[in-house]
Amino acid sequence: MIVRFVPYPMAYPRPIPVRFEPVGLTVMVSPGTTLLEASRRAGISLPSTCGGQCECGECIVIVVDGQLSSLTIEEEAKLSEEGLQQNWRLACCARVHSQARVQIPAQKAEFH
């Protein structure tokens, strides 16, 4: 019998929790998952007419805490200066690197 050692967590990244407020839903996702993908796993439907291509600017969320990927050029172009100062992100561009808590603007989401 051959036993192969697969180092952890390189082969199996440890899932991290992403919590969506005000609905209070938490999903476990792999590091690098976009907030849009995480919201869909939570059953939350954010507006996204571009299909998650960082083009429409409709999937705005507010990051309350957590480490995420750096702002993309698309986010800097689509989000206002005021929004950037208030931690707005485009859910399809922002990828989680640690546990995170995210606020969904009241008029933005549908829940399934």
Ligand code: FES
């Ligand atoms: S889904 Fe269109 S910008 Fe995010």
